[in-house]
Amino acid sequence: MGNIRRSRGYSYEYSLVKRINLKSHWNARRLGGSSTGLPDIVAVNNKTATILSIEAKSGTGDNLYIPQDQIERCFAIITMFSYYKNRHVILAFKFMRKKRMTKNKETIYEKRKLLEYYKNADQIYKRKTIPVIKCTYDGKTYSLLDGKTSSIDLPDYSMPF
Secondary structure, eight states: OHHHHHHHHHHHHHHHHHHHHTSTTEEEEEOOGGGTTSOSEEEEETTTTEEEEEEEEEESSSEEEEOHHHHHHHHHHHHHTTTOSEEEEEEEEEEOSEEEEEETTEEEEEEOOOEEEEEEOGGGGGSSSOOEEEEETTSOEEEEETTEEEEOOOOBOOOOO
């Protein structure tokens, strides 16, 4: 199960990098994610002085989560590259076409529409404590901190593809 989930995540990251690199003036690289202490993807546009630090999650459930430490390392990258005039942390969520559910200890899949959301998380940087971020299949985002869940309005980000 872990390998399937991991390969699904890598596949999503590679597809994002490929799509970004097809756009004029954009250059993106997958950095290796959690094992390296870096964000999943960094993308730059040197013409517009823009850097994106991207954390990507994909899955078959109705909720996807990005842990605090993964958000923190995205902010560490955009802080480090202060030369860029436009710096953003982007949380990318991909909800797969098949929804995985367990019924009577049996795994079943239900077909649904594939959805992707790109959320600008810049406002989180101003918080004292960075929360876990939850995104639901309908694109709503929530902050999970100290056992409390609250709605957080992370604006959609128009990706360069």
